[in-house]
């Protein structure tokens with residue numbers, strides 16, 4: 001199989017052995033990707049003028065306030081797959097970056113356990129819904145542990161507190177006159193847990209391809225969504241950054257412009273849901289129940305001063321898949337407007353993963369199990385690949401070949417090898433300690449150190465706009481610069497000719513590596529910390545505030561151990577050719 005290289009995929013570095021046995025990094029190989037990257041840096045001006053804060057401030061985040069970041073809560077009708085892992089990982093990278101910047105973060109994820117889909121799946125499995133939910137919800141928590149996800153809370157919609165919060169929210173909507181009793185008949189997709197108009201159906205199916213069923217006329221409570229069409233459009237207009245990326249925002253705007261009908265928000269034909277207050281014949285529509293999790297986890301309806309709700313609401317960022325943007329960018333803000341509560345600051349919809357170019361589905365048998373992925377490649381290479389392979393917001397395609405290619409190139413060959421070269425040279429040539437006799441810095445040293453010093457600002461801007469792939473590109477490119485520097489300075493040659501200069505070069509490289517490892521922590525927490533251990537950087541000096549502090553620089557004379565390899569190398573399966 002020939003695997004075409006994506007433009008965003010960095011090519012493998014060529015490793016050649018120099019006469020002295022040190023591995024040489026050849027910059028010429030990276031031209032295509034690197035040129036594109038440099039072109040973007042020069043010509044694609046950022047949309048925002050970033051202001052200083054703990055993280056760069058944007059029109060939708062002041063860069064300083066407490067930061068609630070959320071994943072969607074996942075349905076428990078099946079065990080987790082790569083899509084769930086992806087959303088959780090993206091949020092984890094942002095949450096960790098924010099914390100290391102000094103922001104107060106509340107990172108929320110959880111499971112969505114009510115509704116017809118879960119009820120039916122449990123029944124088919126011969127289990128009562130609650131035991132079924134308990135089991136599957138646990139597999140989502142296990143996945144978080146496996147992926148080193150740093151969530152602050154895991155909410156389950158079957159928790160008593162959550163159910164009470166949703167009922168309170170419902171009563172608020174009733175009080176504000178936003179809910180009325182009527183009757184519903186129409187199309188419903190259980191898989192999407194979504195109502196569709198006749199005009200939206202494509203060949204008798206939902207636009208997502210899901211089966212739909214006709215719901216016979218039944219009593220239902222309605223939310224007066226039709227009253228929010230203009231209000232929502234005005235809101236999108238006055239808050240141009242509320243929905244991202246731009247292309248998805250345009251889809252939402254046209255959907256709303258197409259007209260909003262009142263929304264059926266209760267059902268009487270099944271039981272697995274939160275009962276409607278004062279009318280036990282009805283259970284709430286699963287989406288009104290699910291969306292409220294973002295507030296109930298913060299203790300809503302307790303909104304007292306000093307409460308978590310007071311501190312973290314409105315949420316700074318809801319990260320969702322493109323499939324559920326309508327619920328978050330139309331229904332959710334309309335519910336909140338009706339209840340008189342502040343709206344989240346931003347909703348970012350990411351794309352979907354396919355496998356070898358095909359849609360992932362159980363029936364095709366190509367579901368990617370994130371547990372298998374981690375068992376095969378390790379947690380950090382998995383995190384690295386998923387975050388770097390696609391522009392965050394676009395769809396992406398997974399293949400083992402691309403994964404192997406990328407982690408071998410960017411992690412094993414470039415980052416791991418660089419670290420090993422620097423520390424082996426220090427260990428062997430400087431008596432196992434950071435050299436003490438350092439000479440005056442020359443221009444090349446200053447340029448590399450300045451690039452490293454600007455990495456915090458550049459990665460911060462990428463994170464502030466959820467350009468996760470750009471964040472990784474900045475990191476990869478920094479490693480390229482350091483590799484070019486070590487090759488041109490050739491400290492293994494200086495060892496014979498000028499030890500003071502060799503010491504200086506190695507010191508500069510250790511300091512640059514300190515920046516790289518500190519700033520790689522959000523993406524690869526374990527490996528970065530192994531590198532920081534090898535550099536003898538104290539645990540309490542690994543936050544972003546320590547990057548620029550004089551007293552936190554690599555300490556002259558501090559002992560270093562013999563380095564060990566941080567990233568494994570993987571073999572491309574026999575018969576597979578990577579088209580470079």
Ligand code: MSP
Pocket residue numbers: 071072073074075082083084086087112290291292293320321322323324351352353354360
């Ligand atoms: N329970 C609702 C969300 C309620 S939030 C108030 C739900 N759950 S879900 O389990 O079906 O999917 C949640 C999310 O998983 C999707 O929005 C998306 O973020 C992620 N993904 C599921 N499949 C995916 C891919 N194939 N690729 C990438 N992510 C996708 O919807």
